[in-house]
Amino acid sequence: MRFKNLIPFIMVALLISATTYASNTTDPVKDKTVAEKTNETEETIVGVAAANKNFTTLVATVKAAGLVDVLNGDGPFTVFAPVNSAFDKLPEGTVGTLLKPENKKLLTTILTYHVVAGKFKAKDVLQAIKANNGKFVIKTVQGGKLSASLKNGNVILTDANGNTSKVIITDVKASNGIVHAIDSVVMPK
Template sequence: MNFKKLFSLTLLALSISLSSVANVTNPENDKKIKKETSEEKTIVGVAASNDNFTTLVAAVKAAGLVDVLNSKGPFTVFAPVNDAFAKLPEGTVGTLLKPENKKLLTAILTYHVVAGEFKAKDVVKAITDNNGIFVIKTVQGGQLTASLKDGKVILTDVKGNTSTVVLTDVAASNGVIHAIDSVVMPQ
């Protein structure tokens, strides 16, 4: 399985899983209630259970990255929320979801995925330990630059576009998801 595809899928899953999920199977009987935490679900499962990541999940499926992002990991996914995809020029998402654009979609998605698990405190520490910037190598092979602005982690892609981390440390069985407010783009 392609490492790039694995990271892309992980990123998509991260975007989808910005919040913890509780699944109550039988609310009338406390003894039979099963609460499913995000730690029991993979990145894809967490994202798929969150309405903020429907676009990301659709993209992960179109790119064929579901199996990769369901694999052992661990991964850190900087997951764009639906509103992040909505900021793209009109028609972009529809075009990317077409089968003939699978390679480009995979590159974009894997650009949001990092090998290893990096919780928010780890990212902030790396930024402060490195004079205010932390260069992150993505599964896609490109780099994102993390910095702090007004107490928030900002990601800058290779084209100079920025995205703000809006939710951190959404746990999954194979990594962690941080929701971001804009889609970052590789070279």
């Protein structure tokens, strides 16, 4: 699989996460309507995220980074999108600091680290993990790498710093790719 174009996916994931952070009042794992409603849409990745209250923080960050046009592009992209509660796990003030215009480059780097070029459904990720002895290295659009593995039946992403995030919702369809919701923001080096 080629991951050369994964950066746009990561950017979308961060956009979705930022939107989620700003207005999340529902647990996305318990609120299955999040996945159900979004799977029925023919919206782009940005449209899917913007229509979902669990991604308000991500959407806000995508807008601040100027990545809306990229994530509305043809793709296809796979985005590992942090939900609002994922942004809540960051140290206090982190999101506010990242949203400042002077931090646009850093925000873009973080967001594109959540995007992968290509369309990778959950079954594709699972097959790749199994085919690679339990660990699948994914190149992001940002240029860094994420490692996908299985733990207790869940796909776990490990970032460049050794931090982990669990995939909590899979295969949310968009007209230009796939969104997988994650429970923590992953960070590049």
